[in-house]
Amino acid sequence: MKAARIHAYGDADQIRVEDAPIPAIGPDDVLIRTVAASVNPVDWKIRRGYLEKMLPYDMPLTLGWDVSGIVEAIGADVTTFKPGDAVYSRPDIRRNGTYAEYVAVRAREVALKPTTISHVEAASLPLVSITAWEALITTAGLQPGQRVLIHAGAGGVGSIAIQLAKAKGAHVTATASQGKTALVRSLGADEVVDYHNPTAFAAARDMDIVFDTIGGDTQDASWAMLKPGGFLVSITAPPSAERALAEGKRVGFVFIDPNAAILRDLAQLVDGGKIRPLIGGEFRLDDAAKAQLASETGRTTGKIVIYTGQP
Ligand SMILES: NC(=O)c1ccc[n+]([C@@H]2O[C@H](COP(=O)([O-])OP(=O)(O)OC[C@H]3O[C@@H](n4cnc5c(N)ncnc54)[C@H](OP(=O)(O)O)[C@@H]3O)[C@@H](O)[C@H]2O)c1
The missing domain is CATH 3.40.50.720 (NAD(P)-binding Rossmann-like Domain)
Structure with a gap:
């Protein structure tokens, strides 16, 4: 699969969009075929190494911790989702991220995506x-x-x-x-x-x-x-x-952790017309470095989204 990864901390030119293995899933995981990811300031703070002491990663590291997509496969112990479900998540920041065509996420960190918005919009919301x-x-x-x-x-x-x-x-x-x-x-x-x-x-x-x-x-x-x-x-x-x-x-x-219960309540607010996503920029996965540079200006409006797969 294609993934935007770093092999060392540093500037945006450390980001390489390259072939990577499709992640293996554990018994509690779902494998999500991603449609979109979104960019948060923590993505480039991690890429720069600012959180190195708190989050000691193995390299290479796939960046990005927001996703919307389709469940491709489920682990042996997963009963809450099935292949084909449309889902969104802010997965565990300690694991490989979502700027990739597939991501493995613990099922308990995943929720059904709001039905009234696109995957691109849904990916902007979780974190x-x-x-x-x-x-x-x-x-x-x-x-x-x-x-x-x-x-x-x-x-x-x-x-x-x-x-x-x-x-x-x-x-x-x-x-x-x-x-x-x-x-x-x-x-x-x-x-x-x-x-x-x-x-x-x-x-x-x-x-x-x-x-x-x-x-x-x-x-x-x-x-x-x-x-x-x-x-x-x-x-x-x-x-x-x-x-x-x-x-x-x-x-x-507050320093957040994954929370699927909030994502379930949020989906109701979105589908009830109370909350709408605000997208301020859209980038292809190949341009993940440009997407992060835009976020790093600190002047963007709403969320920057990265297309990672087909709707
Ligand atoms: N602890 C956690 O769990 C957690 C979770 C999420 C985010 N964060 C942190 O929270 C911060 C905000 O995240 P974000 O995603 O909202 O960032 P963001 O989308 O990059 O914020 C950009 C916005 O900030 C505005 N802005 C910049 N300086 C401002 C100021 N002095 N007063 C008012 N507005 C200002 C800009 O508007 P103008 O163009 O008008 O300046 C721009 O619209 C980041 O540092 C992020 O790392 C922490």
Whole structure:
């Protein structure tokens, strides 16, 4: 099969699109014939070696940890799927990834894909949606009527977080560049703050929850946006527990794992018209390096998708 792999950490030119063996499946695995994968910042962070200590990989490594496709074969102990099922997944990041024509994934990490969207759209959803769900709902305990601020509303995580928070009945403020205001409003944001405008940024206040998808100065500025007792949840770096205690606020940090239960609930929200994927770029598998370079700019809108196979 064809796969986009690295043999050593480094720049995007380390990515080789080459022949690789079709993965062998264990008793708990399904083999997915992929139609599309999507790109997340963690893909190029792993390719650069930034996560080397936490995730010691054997080389060569197939990149990418989002997929939509068709079940080709099932392991001996799998009872939940059958060949021909249309599925999507954010598989275990410790195993070979999804920029490939086939991927072996544990059946418990897989869900039936939403029926009303294409494989290309479905591949854009798992990682960012599990992240937004774990941050806003599982960790920060989002309730209807709460005021939520979502940083980077036009990004992969932010674009789904806005829609998820609206689906759960929140009042949503999102940050974005001025040129992306209309788009972010179309996702459901009640208010959009241009993060390049210090006055507008400083005026965002009294939030029950702030979702930090940026870190650094943005996380630092997020504290003042919270009301007393408010919740700062981050996916970039753990906010200070000492500062939370001193300011009477709550904090949480999320680093996601596969979660098929969330993907099953998400499929219902998608098929019910509550959440729609936002695709900002499409690439062929041969151009996997270009797809990662686009993500690395940090300026993309929605998700970048890679076509890996035939629909
Ligand atoms: N912990 C976890 O489990 C987990 C899971 C998923 C993602 N992450 C991390 O979360 C971060 C976001 O991921 P993502 O997939 O959403 O990234 P992304 O799609 O690459 O984000 C791009 C977006 O960020 C916006 N942006 C950049 N700087 C901004 C700022 N200072 N304020 C507001 N918006 C800004 C850009 O809009 P403009 O063009 O307007 O600047 C662009 O639309 C990444 O660092 C990723 O690695 C962590």
